[in-house]
Amino acid sequence: MAAEQTTTANSRLSRQLGGTEQTWCKAVPGGTGITVSALLFSNPPDFSVITDAVGKLQTAHPILSSQIRHDPATGLFSYVTPATPHLKIQSFDSPSTAEILRQLPNPNSSVSDFHLIVEHELNRNDWRSPNPESHVDSDVFFAGVYALPGDKLAVALRLHTSACDSATAWTLCMELRALLGEEEGIIQRELECETKIAPAMEDCIPEEKLRKPFWARGIDMFGYSMNSLRMSNLNFEDTESPRASNFVTLHMNKEDTHQILNGCKARGIKLSGLLSAAAMMSAYSSKGLLDYQQEKYAVVTLINCRSILDPVLSSNRAGFYHSGILNTHDIRGGEELWELAGRAYTAFADAKNNNKHFTDLADLNFLMSKAIENPGLTPSSSLRTSLISIFEETPVDDHGPCGYGVEDYVVCSSAHGVGPNIAIFNTIRGGELDCICLYPSPLYSRKRMLELIDGMKRILVEAK
Structure with missing residues (x-):
C-alpha cells in the first residue's frame, strides 16, 4: 500500500515509486543512473526551434514533467506533478562551451568535442547527495544546448533513470530527431498518446x-x-x-x-x-x-x-x-x-x-x-x-x-x-x-x- 504523502498547493501526487525505481533513487546520487540522449547537428536549428521540440517531448511524456519527492518519515520516494510544469534547458554559446571543454580531462586528443560534451552531461549530477530532511522536489528532466566548433550544435537530454530506461532514452532521441526533421507531422501525431504517468x-x-x-x-x-x-x-x-x-x-x-x-x-x-x-x-x-x-x-x-x-x-x-x-x-x-x-x-x-x-x-x-x-x-x-x-x-x-x-x-x-x-x-x-x-x-x-x-x-x- 502506498504511503500517504502531503502535496503542496502547486503540485499533486502522481504515485509512489515502485521497488526498482526506489533503488534507482538510491543509486543516482552516487553517480549511477544519469541517462543522456545527445544529438550532434551539423546544420543547427535555431534555439527556439529546439526549445519547442524539447517542450513537445515533455508534453507528450508526462513523467518528464514530474518531480521526485522524498518523504523523510518513510524514506520512500514519489512522483509529483507541478501544476505548471516547466522546462529546464540551458544554452552554452561558443566561449562557454570552449571553457567547459578546456576544464575536462582529455589525455587522448582524438576524442571529439561532442564525445567530451556527452561525458560532461553524464557527470552533471543534479541529484547528488540529497539532504534527507529536505522537502525540495527534484526535477527528472534537464536539457542542454552546446555551440561547438565548426558551427555545430550538440543537444543533450539528461534524465533521472528511475523515469527513463535505455528504451525511453532511445525513443526520446529518435523522437527529437524526427521533430527536427521532415517527419514532424507524423511524429507529432504519434506523440499524442500518453495522458498520465504509467504505473510502476x-x-x-x-x-x-x-x-x-x-x-x-x-x-x-x-x-x-x-x-x-x-x-x-x-x-x-x-x-x-x-x-x-x-x-x-x-x-x-x-x-x-x-x-x-x-x-x-x-x-x-x-x-x-x-x-x-x-x-x-x-x-x-x-x-x-x-x-x-x-x-x-x-x-x-x-x-x-x-x-x-x-x-x-x-x-x-x-x-x-x-x-x-x-x-x-x-x-x-x-x-x-x-x-x-x-x-x-x-x-x-x-x-x-x-x-x-x-x-x-x-x-x-x-x-x-x-x-x-x-x-x-x-x-x-x-x-x-x-x-x-x-x-x-x-x-x-x-x-x-x-x-x-x-x-x-x-x-x-x-x-x-x-x-x-x-x-x-x-x-x-x-x-x-x-x-x-x-x-x-x-x-x-x-x-x-x-x-x-x-x-x-x-x-x-x-x-x-
Whole structure:
C-alpha cells in the first residue's frame, strides 16, 4: 500500500515509486543512473526551434514533467506533478562551451568535442547527495544546448533513470530527431498518446510470474551473495580518486556486421550473447593469465519488459521498465567465441524462460541497495557488481539524416557509482554495429578500455 504523502498547493501526487525505481533513487546520487540522449547537428536549428521540440517531448511524456519527492518519515520516494510544469534547458554559446571543454580531462586528443560534451552531461549530477530532511522536489528532466566548433550544435537530454530506461532514452532521441526533421507531422501525431504517468513495473508483472517459494528466495540470495565474492573484475588502476563515467566506442563496418548477424541467426542466438562472450574473452586475455587459470565473470543482461507486462505497455511508453538477469561463467582461456556465445546465451534464455527477471527482481534490487550502502562489500570498495551489463535486444536505426543534419548521436547512462566494469549500449546504425562502452574512470583508464574494446573487435572479426 502506498504511503500517504502531503502535496503542496502547486503540485499533486502522481504515485509512489515502485521497488526498482526506489533503488534507482538510491543509486543516482552516487553517480549511477544519469541517462543522456545527445544529438550532434551539423546544420543547427535555431534555439527556439529546439526549445519547442524539447517542450513537445515533455508534453507528450508526462513523467518528464514530474518531480521526485522524498518523504523523510518513510524514506520512500514519489512522483509529483507541478501544476505548471516547466522546462529546464540551458544554452552554452561558443566561449562557454570552449571553457567547459578546456576544464575536462582529455589525455587522448582524438576524442571529439561532442564525445567530451556527452561525458560532461553524464557527470552533471543534479541529484547528488540529497539532504534527507529536505522537502525540495527534484526535477527528472534537464536539457542542454552546446555551440561547438565548426558551427555545430550538440543537444543533450539528461534524465533521472528511475523515469527513463535505455528504451525511453532511445525513443526520446529518435523522437527529437524526427521533430527536427521532415517527419514532424507524423511524429507529432504519434506523440499524442500518453495522458498520465504509467504505473510502476512491479504493479504490472503478472502475479503468477512473481511467485517464488520462501526457501528458494533464501537459497538464491545466498547464492548471489557467495558468488559475488568469487567474481573476477578487470584489474583496477585507481581505486582512491573520485570517479566519473567515460566511454569508448566499438564500431564495425557493414560487411563485418552482416556476417556477425548472420552467424547469430544461424546459431539461434542474439547479438547480446555474442558481444558478452567477446567481452569476457578480451577481459581474460588482457590479464596475461597462465593457461587454463580460471576466472568467474558475471554478466547482467537487461530485458525490456514492456511487451510482457499486464497491461502491455507500448514500446515508446516513458519510464523504467527494464529488468536484469545475472549469469556467471567460468573462463579458462582457449574458449572458442561461438561456443562461449552459445553457452552464455543459453544460460540467459533458460533463466528468462523460468521468469528469473521477475522472480529475482526484488533480490537483485536488495543486493544493489546493500552494495550502495556498504561499498566495502565489493572488491577494493569499487562498487563493481559484474564484468558486463548489456541489453538483450539491439535497437536498429535505418533512418537517414534529418533536415538539420544529425551527424552523430549517443544514448547511454552513467555507471561510476554501483555498476559493471563495462556497460555496453549496443545498437545497429545503417547496417553497422555501433556500441557505446561505458566505464568508471579512473578505476579504469581510457587507454585500458580502448585496448579491451580493440581486443573485442579483433575476436569478433576473426571468428565471423
